[in-house]
Amino acid sequence: MNLTTRLAQIAKQLPDKEAYVFMGERCTYQQLDAAVSRFADGLAQLGIRRGDHIALLLGNSPQFVIGLYGALRLGATVIPINPIYTPEEIGYILLNGDVKAVIGLDLLAPLFAGAKQRLPLLKQAIVCETPQGKEKGISLSDEMKSFAEVLAAGDSSFAGPELDDDDVAVILYTSGTTGKPKGAMLTHKNLYSNAQDTADYLGIDEHDRVIAALPMFHVFCLTVALNAPLMNGGTVLIMPKFSPAAMFALARKEKATIFAGVPTMYNFLYQYEGGTVADLQTLRLCISGGASMPVTLLENFEKKFNVIISEGYGLSEASPVTCFNPLDRPRKPGSIGTSIKNVENKVVNEYGEEVPVGEVGELVVRGPNVMKGYYKMPEETAAALRDGWLHTGDLARMDEEGYFYIVDRKKEMIIVGGYNVYPREVEEVLYSHPGVVEAAVIGVPDPDYGEAVLAFVVKKQPELAEEQLLAYCRERLAKYKVPSEIRFLDELPKNATGKILRRALKEQLAASRV
Numbered sequence: 001m002n003l004t005t006r007l008a009q010i011a012k013q014l015p016d017k018e019a020y021v022f023m024g025e026r027c028t029y030q031q032l033d034a035a036v037s038r039f040a041d042g043l044a045q046l047g048i049r050r051g052d053h054i055a056l057l058l059g060n061s062p063q064f065v066i067g068l069y070g071a072l073r074l075g076a077t078v079i080p081i082n083p084i085y086t087p088e089e090i091g092y093i094l095l096n097g098d099v100k101a102v103i104g105l106d107l108l109a110p111l112f113a114g115a116k117q118r119l120p121l122l123k124q125a126i127v128c129e130t131p132q133g134k135e136k137g138i139s140l141s142d143e144m145k146s147f148a149e150v151l152a153a154g155d156s157s158f159a160g161p162e163l164d165d166d167d168v169a170v171i172l173y174t175s176g177t178t179g180k181p182k183g184a185m186l187t188h189k190n191l192y193s194n195a196q197d198t199a200d201y202l203g204i205d206e207h208d209r210v211i212a213a214l215p216m217f218h219v220f221c222l223t224v225a226l227n228a229p230l231m232n233g234g235t236v237l238i239m240p241k242f243s244p245a246a247m248f249a250l251a252r253k254e255k256a257t258i259f260a261g262v263p264t265m266y267n268f269l270y271q272y273e274g275g276t277v278a279d280l281q282t283l284r285l286c287i288s289g290g291a292s293m294p295v296t297l298l299e300n301f302e303k304k305f306n307v308i309i310s311e312g313y314g315l316s317e318a319s320p321v322t323c324f325n326p327l328d329r330p331r332k333p334g335s336i337g338t339s340i341k342n343v344e345n346k347v348v349n350e351y352g353e354e355v356p357v358g359e360v361g362e363l364v365v366r367g368p369n370v371m372k373g374y375y376k377m378p379e380e381t382a383a384a385l386r387d388g389w390l391h392t393g394d395l396a397r398m399d400e401e402g403y404f405y406i407v408d409r410k411k412e413m414i415i416v417g418g419y420n421v422y423p424r425e426v427e428e429v430l431y432s433h434p435g436v437v438e439a440a441v442i443g444v445p446d447p448d449y450g451e452a453v454l455a456f457v458v459k460k461q462p463e464l465a466e467e468q469l470l471a472y473c474r475e476r477l478a479k480y481k482v483p484s485e486i487r488f489l490d491e492l493p494k495n496a497t498g499k500i501l502r503r504a505l506k507e508q509l510a511a512s513r514v
Contacts, residue, residue, distance in 0.1 A: 001192055002072070002163055002165070002169070002188035002189070002191075002192050003069065003072055003169070003188065003192050003195070003227060003230075003231065003326035004036065004069055004072050004073040004160070004163075004507050005190055006027075006231050006257065007032070007033055007036065007066065007069060007230060008033050010029050010230070010231070010232075010233050010323030011029040011030050011032070011033035012035075013233070014029050014206065014233045015028060015029060015231055016028050016029075016030065017029050017235070018235045018236070019031070019032040019033065019230065019235065019236065019263050019359050020062065020063055020065060020236040020238055020357050021233065021235065021236075021237050021238065021254060022061065022062050022150065022238040022240075023238075023240065024083075025062070026216075027062065029233070029293070030228040030319075031354075032065070032066070032069075034149065034156040034423045035066050035069075035070075035156075036066055036073055036368045037073065037154065037155070037156045037157065037159070037501075038070075038151050038152075038154030038155060038156050038158070039066050039067065039071075039150060039151050039154055040070040040071070040073040040074040040153075040154065040158050040160050040447050041153075041154030041155045041158035041274065042070075042151055042154035042236075043070060043074050043101070043150065043154075044074055044158070045150075045153055045154070046101070046126075046150065046406050047123065047124070047431045048071075048074060048076055048100065048101055048437060049074075049075075049076075049372050050074065050075030050076065050161050050163075050167075050285075051075065051077065051167075052076045052077070052100045052101065053076070053077045053078070053079055053097055053098050053099045053100055053101075053171070053407055054071045054076045054077070054078055054079065054099065054100065054101045054102070054103060055078075055079045055080075055081055055093070055094055055097065055101070055103070055104070055105050056068060056071075056079065056081065056097045056102075056104075056217065057076055057081045057082075057083040057090070057102060057103070057104035057105065057108055057217075058083060058103065058104060058105060058216075058217070059083060059093055059105070059215065059216075059240060059241070060129060060212060060213075060216050060221075060236070060238050060239060060240050060241070061128070061216065061238065061240060063103075063128045063147050064216045064217075065216075065226065065238075065322070066151070067078075067103045067126075067147070068145065069243070071103075072169055072188075073158075073159075073160040074161075074386060074451065075161045075163055075167065075317050076470075077167075077168045077169065077170065077171060078169065078170050078171075079093065079099060079170070079171045079172075079173070079183070080172065080216070080217035080218075080222070081093055081173070081217060082110065082215070082217055082218075082478060083104065083105055083107075084478055084479060085399045085450050086475065086476055086477060086478060087114075087318040087470075087480050088476055089112070089477070089478060090108075090111065090115075091115060091118070091175050092181070093121055093181065093183075093329045094115060094139075095118075095119055096123065096173075096180075096181075096183065096268075096375070096376070097171060097173070097183055097375065098121055099119070099121065099122055100120070100121055100122065100123050100124065101123060101124040101125070101126065102115075102122065102124070102125050102126070102452040103127075103128070104126075104127060104128065104132065104146065105128055105130055106127045106128060106130055106133030106134075106138050107130065107132060107133050107136070107138065108127075109125070109127055109133070109139075109140060109141070109144065110125070110138070112125040112144070113125075113141055113143075113144075113507035116143070116335045116445065119392040122484075123150075123308075124145070125143065125144045125145070126144070126145050126147055126150055127140055127146055127147065127148075128147070129146055129147075129148070135161060137314045144255070145350045147474040150433075155307075163188055163357055164188070165187060165188055165189035166187050166188075166189065166250045166372070167187060167188055167371060168185045168186070168187055169186055169187055169188045169190070170186045170191060170192050171183040171184065171185050171186070171375050172184045172186060172219055172220075172316045174316045174317075174420065177205065182271035182374045182375075182377055182380055183373060183375035183376070183377075184316045184317045184371040185371055185373055185374065185375050186316075186319050186324060186371055187371075187372050187407060188370060188443075189368055190244075190319045190368065190369050190370070191222075191319055191374070192227075192231070193226060193300045193319075193342065193367075193368040193487070194223050194227075194318070194320070194321055194368075194369040194476070195223050195227035195228045195231045195345065196228075196232075197222060197340050197341040197368075198224060198233055198321045198324070198340060199228040199229070199231060200326065200340075200341050201326070201341055202228075202258075202285065202310065202327065203322055203327060203339040204228050204229055204232055204234055204258065204288070204392065205232050205233065205234065206232060206233030206258070206260055207232055207234070208224050208229055208232075208234040208235070208257045208284075209234065209235045209237055209254055209256045209257050209258070209259065210229040210234055210235070210236055210237065210256070210257070210258040210259075210260070211225070211237045211247065211250060211251060211256050211259045212230075212236050212237065212238050212239060212241065212258070212260075212481065213239040213242040213247055213260075213261060213357075214242075214260060214261060214262065214264065214265075214290075214418070214460070218290075218418075218419075219314070219316050219319065219320040220262075220289050220290055220314065220320060220418070222258065223314075223319060223320060223321060224287060224289070224321065225258075225260045229258075231366075232369070237256055238255050239248055242261075242265060243405050244268050244269050244271075244272035244274070245272070246277060247259070247265075247269065248269075248272070248274065248276075248279040248280070249279075251279055251280055251282070252278070252279045254281075255282040256280075256282060256283060257282060257284050257285070258283065258284075258285050258286070258287065259280075259283060259286050259287070260286075260287040260288075260289070261287070261288060261448075262287070262288065262289065262290035262417060262418030263288060263290070263291050263297060263418070263450055264289055264291075264417040264418060264448065264449050264450055265293065265294070265418075266288060266293065266298075266301050266309070267297055267447075267450075268448070268449065269301070270297065270300060270301045270303075270304060275305070277304070280305045280307055280384060280508065281306075282351070283305075283307045284307075284308075284312060285307070285308055285327070286301075286307050286308065286309040286310070286365040287310055287312065288309050288310070288311045288312070288323075289308070289312045289314060289320075289321075289418075290312070290415070290418030291415040291418055291450050291451075292311075292459075293309070295333045295334050296312070299333065301383060301417075307328075308331065310324055310325040310326075310327065310331065310337070311324075311325055311333075311335070311336060311337065312324035312325065312336055312337055313336035313337070313406065315392055316371075317370065317371045317384065317392075318365050318367075318369050318370055318371070318390060318392075319370075319371070319392055320344075320369075321340055321343075321367040321369070322339065322340065322342075322343050322345050322365045322367070322369070323336045323337045323338060323339055323340065323345060323404055324336075324337045324338075324340055325337035325403075326338055332399075332403050334405060335399075335404065335405050336396075336404050336405065336406055337403060337404065338401075338402045338403055338404070339402070339404075342367050342368055342369075342392050343365065343366075343367035343368075343369060344365065344366050345364070345365050345398075345404055346363075346364055346365060346389075346398075347359070347361040347362065347364075347397060347404075348361050348364050348389075349360075349361050349362075349365055349394050350426060352364075352386065352387060353429070356434045357398060357399065357400050358395060358397055358398075358399065358400075360395055360404060360407050360426065361395070361396070361397075361398040362373060362391060362392065362393065362394065362395060362396070363391040363392045363394045363395070363404065363406070364390060364391050364392065365389065365390045365392060366388055366389045366390065366445075369489045370385070370390045371385075371390070372387065391460055393432065394406055395407040398497065400443050401499070404410050412424075412442075412502060413443075414441075414442070414443030414447050414451050414452075414453055415417060415443070415450055416443075416446075416451055416452065416481070417448075417449040417480060418450075419480050419481075421443075421453055421480065421481050423440070423441035423442065424441075424457065425477075425481065426441045426473070426477065426481055426482075426483065427439045427440065427441050427455075429472070429476045430455060430457060430469070430473070430475055432476075433464075433469060433472050434461060434470070435459050435460060435461035435468075435469075436457055436458070436460070436464075437457075437458040437459060437460045437465040438457070438492050438500065439454060439455060439456065439457045439458075440455070440456045440492050440500050440502055440505055441454070441455045441483065441502075442454055442456075442482075442502050442505055442506055442509075444484075444509070445486070449480075452483075452484040452485075453481065453482065453483045453484055454483060454484065454485050454487070455483040455485070455486045455487070456488075456489050456492060456505055456510075457469065457483075457486055457487070457488055457489070458488070458489055458491060458492060459488055464485045466485075468482050468489075469486050470482065470486060472484065475490070489505055492505070493505060493508070
């Protein structure tokens with residue numbers, strides 16, 4: 001079983017059940033399954049074959065759902081990419097990911113046109129037309145196809161090839177500690193098992209109406225708010241963009257039962273004066289992930305809106321869910337919960353030996369959800385997958401009842417509104433500026449986004465100003481990766497070998513605030 005065969009199964013069992021609702025548009029499972037087959041056939045007519053890599057650069061929309069499932073039904077491998085990435089960031093993934101076709105917004109059409117000249121494997125661009133694109137007068141070149149055109153050309157009876165569980169379904173690019181993103185290869189078995197095991201653990205079924213406010217290109221939304229409900233006959237309430245007002249209105253109008261978000265979203269919802277307990281009265285569960293939620297926020301939110309928040313844990317390499325606070329036992333604020341069905345978590349020392357209850361070590365995971373490896377990175381794969389376990393790099397402890405607690409995150413990682421930012425990625429950009437001698441980046445608390453990026457720079461050009469350097473970063477980094485502030489220093493703290501000490505910068509910053 002895989003995502004697309006299960007979708008077809010649900011379409012036969014519940015043909016008239018709503019699969020998704022988007023901006024007032026309602027689509028049944030029968031209609032969705034037919035659209036998926038038509039789009040898969042349309043892709044096949046363009047020369048896309050089983051095993052080809054297709055990049056998906058779309059926001060939350062029906063086109064994302066149809067594009068994803070259509071490509072999977074054809075047996076292609078999907079590479080979801082954040083459409084607000086810079087051309088440089090997108091270009092790296094398209095090149096490294098050996099992408100043959102892209103499906104994206106018309107606003108990105110000029111980028112696709114230029115990219116084809118630099119990417120020899122890129123043969124096809126399928127474009128989704130938008131009102132913004134029409135306003136800007138963006139027109140499609142003769143080489144491009146519109147999404148609607150590809151969909152209309154296909155046959156709804158198209159079944160696609162028989163797929164193997166071990167075939168790579170999706171490659172998710174995650175920021176790497178060495179600067180360049182790594183592509184985690186997730187198989188059909190990885191994605192389907194994690195969607196079903198998460199759904200079983202949280203009791204997601206055909207009666208649920210799940211708000212998809214998180215970006216669908218992010219694995220948290222992909223599994224928890226899209227695949228899990230679709231695999232069980234639920235309805236996905238698609239939000240094109242998150243806002244507190246829109247979320248409260250959608251929950252009330254569509255009688256939502258589940259909301260999944262990152263702590264930043266819960267903070268915005270809690271602070272929004274227009275939200276009431278009546279808006280969320282149909283919710284049976286809120287799900288939080290992507291970053292640790294402050295216990296005070298969790299308790300305040302639950303008290304204000306009379307709804308339970310279940311905090312969990314996951315990572316792209318595990319499709320992503322490994323833990324959730326259970327619904328049939330006491331929930332422990334501050335904990336990521338217990339292992340979900342079919343997934344094992346344990347805490348080990350540097351030798352891979354399990355540590356006693358209560359002691360801190362590295363969290364490792366194994367199960368049918370764990371990735372096949374990193375695309376074209378055998379050394380990184382061998383380092384992450386050892387003795388059958390995925391090494392997360394996160395420090396954790398487990399209590400006597402099997403609840404896990406994250407003690408510290410991956411070394412130096414910064415989480416901005418649920419998105420991972422690795423300091424070196426930002427530092428590489430800063431170092432590329434001719435006026436910069438040295439740079440170091442750390443995360444600092446932010447009341448709205450959890451953390452913000454703070455950069456320390458030693459400059460060789462006295463006239464170099466903060467705004468100049470920030471503008472330089474904005475051209476080369478996604479918005480959430482751009483430093484919120486740049487501080488200039490005469491020198492950066494280093495150890496005896498000359499290594500820059502980010503920890504010392506954090507300590508200096510903390511001391512200055514006392």
